[in-house]
Amino acid sequence: MTVHVHYFARLREELGRQGDAAELPGDSLTVGELWRHLHQEAPPERLMAAVNQEQASLETPVRDGDEVAYFPPVTGG
């Protein structure tokens, strides 16, 4: 399966890239498992995420073709 990953704000700067196009075995995994697959470590504390531009948790399932975003706590307004 193919997943399109985006990073924002401090996370984008620390990783040095805006995103990843990930090719993964199987047909489903969670947002947290995807992070471990991409970065070989546990997700950082207070990590926020979205799947297909809707708020998600580390347990939210990710499927082929999904758009997944990881970002720090939001600070708008």
Place this chain on the structure above:
Amino acid sequence: MSVEIHTGDFDPWEIVRQAEQAIPANARGAASVFVGRMRDFNEDEDVTGLFLEHYPGMTERELERIVAEAEARWPLLGCHVAHRVGDVRPGDALVLVATWSAHRVAAREACSDILERLKHEAPFWKRETLTDGTQRWVEKNTPST
């Protein structure tokens, strides 16, 4: 309902003036308006510049969801939300939340609810530039009380 992302400086009061014209004059008993602007200080340090990042697509959807949920909860006649992104200078408007209702309580409560939820749920991130040129990402919002 209207949600806008601005990439340049905007005049919140002009938006309010125009938005109000779309609401029946005899019904709009109450308007509540919040305008947030960039300060030149934060956490005891001088701030010379601010960069506001957003998630194009999701940010608009989240703002629309927050407004729609407020409209379901309070009897609003109108609601307008505007938010700045990109490079911002001290004094520029960052956020506008304006609500209209027949009565003050609905207008005021909805305005406050939309603003607080926007600050905690909508994907925006602030990066400050200090006087010595260093940059830092803002880690959390100021408390609401």
